[in-house]
Amino acid sequence: xxxxxxxxxxxxxxxxxxxxxxxxxxxxxxxxxxxxxxxxxxxxxxxxxxxxxxxxxxxxxxxxxxxxxxxxxxxxxxxxxxxxxxxxxxxxxxxxxxxxxxxxxxxxxxxxxxxxxxxxxxxxxxxxxxxxxxxxxxxxxxxxxxxxxxxxxxxxxxxxxxxxxxxxxxxxxxxxxxxxxxxxxxxxxxxxxxxxxxxxxxxxxxxxxxxxxxxxxxxxxxxxxxxxxxxxxxxxxxxxxxxxxxxxxxxxxxxxxxxxxxxxxxxxxxxxxxxxxxxxxxxxxxxxxxxxxxxxxxxxxxxxxxxxxxxxxxxxxxxxxxxxxxxxxxxxxxxxxxxxxxxxxxxxxxxxxxxxxxxxxxxxxxxxxxxxxxxxxxxxxxxxxxxxxxxxxxxxxxxxxxxxxxxxxxxxxxxxxxxxxxxxxxxxxxxxxxxxxxxxxxxxxxxx
Amino acid sequence: xxxxxxxxxxxxxxxxxxxxxxxxxxxxxxxxxxxxxxxxxxxxxxxxxxxxxxxxxxxxxxxxxxxxxxxxxxxxxxxxxxxxxxxxxxxxxxxxxxxxxxxxxxxxxxxxxxxxxxxxxxxxxxxxxxxxxxxxxxxxxxxxxxxxxxxxxxxxxxxxxxxxxxxxxxxxxxxxxxxxxxxxxxxxxxxxxxxxxxxxxxxxxxxxxxxxxxxxxxxxxxxxxxxx
Numbered sequence: 001x002x003x004x005x006x007x008x009x010x011x012x013x014x015x016x017x018x019x020x021x022x023x024x025x026x027x028x029x030x031x032x033x034x035x036x037x038x039x040x041x042x043x044x045x046x047x048x049x050x051x052x053x054x055x056x057x058x059x060x061x062x063x064x065x066x067x068x069x070x071x072x073x074x075x076x077x078x079x080x081x082x083x084x085x086x087x088x089x090x091x092x093x094x095x096x097x098x099x100x101x102x103x104x105x106x107x108x109x110x111x112x113x114x115x116x117x118x119x120x121x122x123x124x125x126x127x128x129x130x131x132x133x134x135x136x137x138x139x140x141x142x143x144x145x146x147x148x149x150x151x152x153x154x155x156x157x158x159x160x161x162x163x164x165x166x167x168x169x170x171x172x173x174x175x176x177x178x179x180x181x182x183x184x185x186x187x188x189x190x191x192x193x194x195x196x197x198x199x200x201x202x203x204x205x206x207x208x209x210x211x212x213x214x215x216x217x218x219x220x221x222x223x224x225x226x227x228x229x230x231x232x233x234x235x236x237x238x239x240x241x242x243x244x245x246x247x248x249x250x251x252x253x254x255x256x257x258x259x260x261x262x263x264x265x266x267x268x269x270x271x272x273x274x275x276x277x278x279x280x281x282x283x284x285x286x287x288x289x290x291x292x293x294x295x296x297x298x299x300x301x302x303x304x305x306x307x308x309x310x311x312x313x314x315x316x317x318x319x320x321x322x323x324x325x326x327x328x329x330x331x332x333x334x335x336x337x338x339x340x341x342x343x344x345x346x347x348x349x350x351x352x353x354x355x356x357x358x359x360x361x362x363x364x365x366x367x368x369x370x371x372x373x374x375x376x377x378x379x380x381x382x383x384x385x386x387x388x389x390x391x392x393x394x395x396x397x398x399x400x401x402x403x404x405x406x407x408x409x410x411x412x413x414x415x416x417x418x419x420x421x422x423x424x425x426x427x428x429x430x431x432x433x434x435x436x437x438x439x440x441x442x443x444x445x446x447x448x
Numbered sequence: 449x450x451x452x453x454x455x456x457x458x459x460x461x462x463x464x465x466x467x468x469x470x471x472x473x474x475x476x477x478x479x480x481x482x483x484x485x486x487x488x489x490x491x492x493x494x495x496x497x498x499x500x501x502x503x504x505x506x507x508x509x510x511x512x513x514x515x516x517x518x519x520x521x522x523x524x525x526x527x528x529x530x531x532x533x534x535x536x537x538x539x540x541x542x543x544x545x546x547x548x549x550x551x552x553x554x555x556x557x558x559x560x561x562x563x564x565x566x567x568x569x570x571x572x573x574x575x576x577x578x579x580x581x582x583x584x585x586x587x588x589x590x591x592x593x594x595x596x597x598x599x600x601x602x603x604x605x606x607x608x609x610x611x612x613x614x615x616x617x618x619x620x621x622x623x624x625x626x627x628x629x630x631x632x633x634x635x636x637x638x639x640x641x642x643x644x645x646x647x648x649x650x651x652x653x654x655x656x657x658x659x660x661x662x663x664x665x666x667x668x669x670x671x672x673x674x675x676x
Contacts, residue, residue: 119550119590
């Protein structure tokens with residue numbers, strides 16, 4: 001224990017070893033919110049979807065919005081961490097773990113939403129008994145199932161050396177868990193080699209899976225004939241939006257844990273600046289897609305399409321739509337383009353705006369299309385009920401709670417990767433940089 | 449194989465609502481009550497859509513009775529994850545209430561808003577209980593339902609024909625809406641039978657189908673309303 005205190009990375013062990021009263025307060029508060037959501041859900045089970053604000057034209061509401069929203073955030077993780085690892089970005093080291101945790105937790109929560117939305121959740125197994133591969137819903141079940149499996153494995157495998165460290169160096173009540181989960185990892189040459197191979201295979205595999213997930217989620221909408229949904233760019237549009245909201249969530253999580261766990265030495269300004277550039281790029285991507293989508297619709301001037309577009313731009317959904325544009329385009333672009341505004345509080349503000357904006361994007365995609373049926377039927381406006389709000393709050397609370405519990409049991413920043421960066425990364429990066437330069441003498445084999 | 453279909457003459461339709469009511473009685477469609485109706489949860493297998501053209505006093509009103517169109521290329525059956533809605537052997541779009549998981553994907557996919565969802569447990573007033581049709585299942589909470597072209601009547605007609613050892617004739621099978629229409633606006637029959645009145649009407653130069661350009665191939669035709 002004593003020598004752990006002298007460890008240069010003691011800050012990373014501290015949340016696991018020491019308890020903080022604030023931590024228990026937060027756990028308590030979040031549990032209350034989740035419990036309340038649970039009560040509301042049980043009420044929904046008893047009465048049926050009567051307790052929601054849905055009707056016969058707007059058949060999908062908050063639950064599907066939140067489903068798309070949460071699954072979207074999951075792209076933070078694995079995708080960003082896999083791409084950063086693959087491109088050997090050295091600054092990734094303190095970020096990857098958090099990103100992967102976001103993915104695993106958010107997929108759990110998001111994956112539950114379609115079940116919450118079912119009129120007959122007791123029959124959910126019919127999807128496996130009588131499943132038809134023709135239905136985009138089945139593609140979703142497959143893709144999300146695969147992504148959840150892949151991303152939890154991708155979270156777990158790079159965590160093994162850290163768990164082994166915890167097993168050897170700490171003496172908490174959870175030693176049995178660390179012993180079990182570390183699988184006898186001792187850090188031998190062979191084990192290290194296998195671990196690195198496994199991480200490489202996983203990160204390559206996880207990228208196409210992640211892309212496929214939000215693509216098939218967009219297919220739920222674009223495969224129907226609904227105006228406003230039946231669009232070919234929905235796949236890439238949703239994936240872009242997903243990575244966009246994921247990056248923003250990752251930034252919020254980074255800033256929160258930096259403050260909470262005093263990680264200022266690990267998460268430096270440079271990390272936020274690099275992530276900020278990523279956020280800015282995706283904000284512009286998102287704007288480009290949105291612009292293309294609306295320009296095509298408006299230019300074509302097809303009446304059914306126009307009625308949905310009017311609904312969004314000038315009709316009852318205009319406040320949401322324009323707030324979305326401000327949150328997703330104006331705020332992040334202004335903050336992230338100017339060095340003066342690109343401070344950590346500035347980035348936090350932009351990230352929160354993006355999260356809200358992306359949620360509104362899901363809303364303005366789903367509800368206005370359903371609210372303007374093709375036939376001249378009067379569609380009642382959709383107002384989410386108390387139950388839907390409660391379950392939304394419950395979902396957000398569950399995210400925070402699971403994250404806090406994770407951070408209490410496992411290090412939130414990869415200790416061994418930081419150590420590796422300190423010991424090997426510096427030299428490796430120098431060698432790599434040297435090899436890029438024109439003065440480097442190319443050995444004969446390499447030249448041929 | 450017969451291709452059951454319908455031709456609705458909008459010139460003759462007065463919007464009286466008799467098809468809607470007979471459909472409710474025939475198919476045990478629940479009354480949802482005032483509160484749910486205001487929330488937009490009315491269950492209508494047959495619905496009268498009213499279109500208004502022009503402004504008062506030069507207003508022109510068109511009533512469009514809308515059953516399920518039993519499309520030949522239905523967008524709703526494609527998306528169902530559990531085979532709870534499908535094109536059956538009679539060419540009608542069937543619903544299996546016992547299998548439906550209530551995801552409402554088919555409702556989102558239907559361009560005609562022909563489907564309704566049971567948001568609450570169907571509740572029939574006591575007086576109503578006695579008039580329920582024993583040939584039609586009462587639906588449970590949380591499933592999607594829609595017009596079936598009174599499919600149970602087809603099943604009965606087939607049984608009767610078999611019992612009487614003859615072929616099924618078209619007049620044996622009529623859905624409740626066409627039977628009850630006081631102005632004979634709804635004609636029902638086999639669209640493939642060149643002898644039948646329905647085929648004659650279907651080829652009229654007033655005939656059209658709603659949202660035909662979507663390629664759903666609805667089996668319900670309308671005859672355009674003409675101003676006289």
